[in-house]
Amino acid sequence: MxxxxxxxxxxxxxxxxxxxxxxxxxxxxxxxxxxxxxxxxxxRWRPRPGLAWQWQLDGRVDAAAADVPVYDIDGFENGAADVARLHRAGRKVICYINVGAREDYRPDKDAFPRSVLGRPNGWQGERWLDIRRISLLRPIMERRFDMCREKGFDAVEPDLVEGYSHDTGFPLTARDQLRYNRMIAGIAHERGLSVGLKNDLPQIPQLVDDFDFAVNEQCAQYAECARLTPFIEAGKAVFHVEYTEPTHRFCPVSRELGLSSMRKKWELGVWRRAC
Structure with a gap:
């Protein structure tokens, strides 16, 4: 031509x-x-406010367990066939990956130098990472996100992106966290994956433009759900879960704010009770 x-x-x-x-x-x-x-x-996929979702990090994922358009599942424990099965059922699929701590039960555990390992974070087998060590951590996270892309995931949920507000063993600052979180978002976008900001409520105003959606735990329990409105106002979904609050206490506010809310058990199995 x-x-x-x-x-x-x-x-x-x-x-x-x-x-x-x-x-x-x-x-x-x-x-x-x-x-x-x-x-x-x-x-990349851009989820809008109000989408119902399922969050299952424990047990074999069942595409028929919840008739919802979005599933959030563990990136290591599920393969391309699992993602394809969810796609055939009409679901978008989010890849859960821990980017803020080293887990000693993951196949790439030996890729983390000892110099980046901090204090335990309260979960068995996990230690905080020194997120200031960008040159050491970026290649590891790139390989993890490559895995998500190769398995066919639509998005990534990077966990533990608020280490600066915890006792990690390192003198992390809010600026360190912003730099790291933006790096994580960039790695996802370079691979055509959308990416969610997990918790880290204080930095939402600075990061809402870098992330495609938000994932939040327990904002109702701590009376913080209104802090997520910048995502809703930007036309971006907020996937929200509570563990101890009964649905009648948080669902009315969730519906008013436009959050995609449900109650789950701590183990994040199949059971869910949505608003």
Missing amino acids: RHGARAWAALLIVLAVSVTTALTGCSGTGDDRGTASGGQREE
């Missing part, structure tokens, strides 16, 4: 995509997708 014909064809494609987007709007799974350069890869 000659240059002029190619240009006209490209223009027609852009116009067709624009018209289709305007006519179809948001899909049932909160998609906001277009065609990337060259038509080889779609833009």
